[in-house]
Amino acid sequence: MMPLLAGAVFFDRDGVLNEDVGYLHKAEDFRWIEGARDALKLVQDHGLLSIVVTNQSGVGRGYYTLDDVAALHRWMTSDLSKDGISITAFYACPYHEEATVPEYRIADHPDRKPNPGMIQRAIADWKIDRGKSVMIGDKQSDMVAAQSAGVTGALFGGGNLMDFLARHLPR
Structure with a gap:
């Protein structure tokens, strides 16, 4: 018998879960987007x-460093x-591609959206059912990554994330 696969909501971070302040890496600069906490609770409740x-x-x-991220x-957790x-x-x-830290200067890395690498890794790591999943992003690159990974994409244009997600929650 095949194990049941989980559904998921993939979230871009900056501009979706939190206000995009540009290169966010400190908790003191973090501000939740309106409705973000409720949206995450909705995902969990479903x-x-x-x-x-x-x-x-x-x-x-x-x-900043990956340790800062x-x-x-x-802190968010x-x-x-x-x-x-x-x-x-x-x-x-x-x-x-324009990284100043040599180890991170890679053009078109498979993980960098619009490439689907991060979504694909999560799907493998967590045994996620693409058909029961959605990607919420605020940029076209998020939508391209979702489509390339075989996941429905929903472009968030601002406002209340809970209200937006309620209309796009996987069934």
């Missing part, structure tokens, strides 16, 4: 996984846990 897939070219540009993601909300996993891509 038995879906919540997966964050975020390009982080600031790492490649030398503005991980620390911010730990801790902040959400106060309300019994969790994020299943975070995937961050530091690669960029």
